Amino acid sequence: MRLSVFVLVVLQFMASDYAKAESNNVILTRAFADDDYGFYQQEVLEAVMSATPEYGDAQISLHPQPMSQSRQVVSLLKGDAHIMWSVTNAEREKLLTPIKLPLLKGLAGYRVLVIAKDAQHNFPHAISTDELKTRTLVQGNDWPDLHVLQSNGFNAAGEEWSLWFTSMYTMVEKGIVDGFPRNVIEVNGDLIRHADKPVTIDKNHLLIYPNYEYFFVHPDNSALAKRIRVGLSRLIENGTLEALFNQFESHKLALTLADDPHRARHFLQNHSLPYLLDYARWDLEKEKAMKALLGE
Incomplete structure (x- = not known):
């Protein structure tokens, strides 16, 4: 009898440890089965977790199934994943909680x-x-x-x-x-x-046109949303986010195209986005970006 109770207690502890490990596993959705696509966003997210140790251990893992953006939204709503990243619109912000920092500076x-x-x-x-x-x-x-x-x-x-x-x-x-x-x-x-x-x-x-790429989480996961906001604020303050952004050649090439003075510029309205950010270039507006993140 005592042995059975002992075994039961051990099993309960094992189950508890397993659940804890599962809860520490933060799943990020992805569009393609390729390490290059979304690697920057994954690195940012890992840096966020490292910058917020008081929230506990967290291991970032990629969802095993690449999927379209609409399916990623469904995955978060169903609880099959915890975080996605994509450009935002009003509809997406009604379904999910946006972390309003443009990861790609707009x-x-x-x-x-x-x-x-x-x-x-x-x-x-x-x-x-x-x-x-x-x-x-x-x-x-x-x-x-x-x-x-x-x-x-x-x-x-x-x-x-x-x-x-x-x-x-x-x-x-x-x-x-x-x-x-x-x-x-x-x-x-x-x-x-x-x-x-x-x-x-x-x-x-x-x-x-105004177009911002955010992290999104399930609307009920306020703890994870807060952790990401706090972590991003710290990464902006200590310069880590800018360093991560500048590691990627594609980002440098993007700035070359965006700043090309020879291109004719066609300005569009984004009717599906009911606001404009004055800190999209968070590298130039650090205080505004940090205040916005911590004030959400």
């Missing part, structure tokens, strides 16, 4: 056009925004950016999720669409992956 709203290599003549520097709206464009079917383009009068269609956006690049390659607006952070990596296709970056134009 550069997600700076878009260049991926076009066929022999199609630059369709995008001369002199064309107006209204003329640009007559060109056929493609975006991800569940991307908030699709609504941004359409609500600003652009001729943009949605395409279903595909591995590394192959379908979008194929549509550009075959002339089914004139261009694929891609944010300046990710476009260079995309072109490396699609080097077998005769596509390139239009050299004359830049679309700009």
Whole structure:
């Protein structure tokens, strides 16, 4: 009898330890089964956990199943994952809790056009925004950016999720669409992956609209949301977040494209985002960014 009680107690302790280990495992969703895509966001999240030891141990792990953005939202709501990152919109912020720090300094709203290599003549520097709206464009079917383009009068269609956006690049390659607006952070990596296709970056134009990429958590997980906000604030204050951002060549290339003085700039409204941030460039507005994070 005593042995049975002893075994039961041991099993209870084991179950308790297992549950504790499970609770310390923070699952981050992902779009692709590739270590490069989202590696910056994962590193930021790991740095956040390291900067907030008083909240307990936490191990970041990636969800085993790559998925579209809409499925990532469902995964958080179902409790299959804890954190996702994506650009925001009003609908997404109603479903989930956003951590309102633009991880990419607002550069997600700076878009260049991926076009066929022999199609630059369709995008001369002199064309107006209204003329640009007559060109056929493609975006991800569940991307908030699709609504941004359409609500600003652009001729943009949605395409279903595909591995590394192959379908979008194929549509550009075959002339089914004139261009694929891609944010300046990710476009260079995309072109490396699609080097077998005769596509390139239009050299004359830049679309700009408020577009912020956040971490999101389940609306009931206030403790995790607070930990991420506190951690990000500390990373801004001690310079770690800026150092992480600058480690990536794609980020440097993005700033080169975004700051290119020779590009015609087309400013769009983001009707699905009911606010503007005055600290999107958190590297230049540290105090504002930290105050906003800690005041949420």
